[in-house]
Amino acid sequence: MEIFKQIAPLRAYLKIQKERKLSIGLVPTMGALHPGHLTLIGNSRAENDLTVCSIYVNPTQFNNASDLAKYPRLLEKDSAMLEEAGCDVLFAPANEAMYAAASELKMDFGDLDKILEGKFRPGHFSGVGLVVSKLFNIVQPDVAYFGQKDYQQFAVITRLKEELLFDLRLKAVPIVREKDGLAMSSRNMRLAPDQRQRAIVFYQSLLLAKSLLEQGKSWKQIEEEVKRKCEAQPEVKLEYIALADRKNLNPLNNVTDRSAAVLLIAGYVGEIRLIDNLLLEE
Numbered sequence: 001m002e003i004f005k006q007i008a009p010l011r012a013y014l015k016i017q018k019e020r021k022l023s024i025g026l027v028p029t030m031g032a033l034h035p036g037h038l039t040l041i042g043n044s045r046a047e048n049d050l051t052v053c054s055i056y057v058n059p060t061q062f063n064n065a066s067d068l069a070k071y072p073r074l075l076e077k078d079s080a081m082l083e084e085a086g087c088d089v090l091f092a093p094a095n096e097a098m099y100a101a102a103s104e105l106k107m108d109f110g111d112l113d114k115i116l117e118g119k120f121r122p123g124h125f126s127g128v129g130l131v132v133s134k135l136f137n138i139v140q141p142d143v144a145y146f147g148q149k150d151y152q153q154f155a156v157i158t159r160l161k162e163e164l165l166f167d168l169r170l171k172a173v174p175i176v177r178e179k180d181g182l183a184m185s186s187r188n189m190r191l192a193p194d195q196r197q198r199a200i201v202f203y204q205s206l207l208l209a210k211s212l213l214e215q216g217k218s219w220k221q222i223e224e225e226v227k228r229k230c231e232a233q234p235e236v237k238l239e240y241i242a243l244a245d246r247k248n249l250n251p252l253n254n255v256t257d258r259s260a261a262v263l264l265i266a267g268y269v270g271e272i273r274l275i276d277n278l279l280l281e282e
């Protein structure tokens with residue numbers, strides 16, 4: 001595996017690969033890799049000649065300084081995992097390579113970044129939009145792979161691609177879960193064992209909400225029931241459970257078309273913030 005920390009040598013390397021007509025898949029990550037990330041790498045490898053994985057803990061997408069400071073950084077271990085998974089290129093830049101000292105550029109995605117994650121993490125999607133644009137410009141991949149785990153992020157990046165005319169395909173990969181259903185996340189490793197047990201409440205809440213919808217309960221009742229379920233657990237705080245339109249994430253109050261709806265949840269276990277979501281129909 002080739003490892004680059006600087007942009008110019010990576011660009012030079014990729015230029016040669018493109019002249020050889022090799023197709024390129026990009027998997028952007030923040031590292032602390034787990035099998036969810038490796039599934040994205042597997043998808044890219046299956047569909048492209050060359051897979052580039054980026055590992056960069058992007059400061060502009062963190063609205064909480066302590067979350068940024070405590071985000072796990074495990075570059076050596078990650079690098080070994082990528083090598084083992086058959087990744088071809090690792091791009092692991094420092095902040096100085098990615099942002100000019102006086103960088104102030106912001107992105108606004110209208111309604112899409114004011115709801116759900118955007119409401120609870122102001123500025124988050126501006127940061128995501130910036131870093132993903134930079135990565136698309138640097139790598140110029142044929143396909144970029146993202147997880148459905150970050151459902152709203154994929155909607156934002158779809159809008160970004162359309163607005164900025166990025167000439168690439170986007171692919172969303174289904175959520176990879178632990179045996180008990182917890183969505184894999186780099187943040188899970190920060191949970192103490194008892195917190196790890198309780199973290200499953202978010203996935204269970206999604207399943208509960210789905211089954212209550214099927215029983216015809218009102219969305220207001222379901223929200224209340226989920227809040228009770230979550231907050232019966234010590235250290236668990238629900239930020240939101242939402243029923244939304246799969247395409248634009250506008251809130252729904254009931255389901256007329258199951259294939260058009262998604263349930264989304266976010267909350268804290270202790271000081272660790274977790275998100276998850278569930279399509280009402282695959």
Ligand code: AMP
Pocket residue numbers: 028029030031036037039040145146147148149150173174175176177183184185186
């Ligand atoms: P992150 O390193 O958390 O920024 O994630 C990098 C990419 O991996 C994003 O596109 C995520 O949506 C995706 N991802 C993270 N966790 C999972 C998971 N459990 N299953 C599938 N994809 C995931």
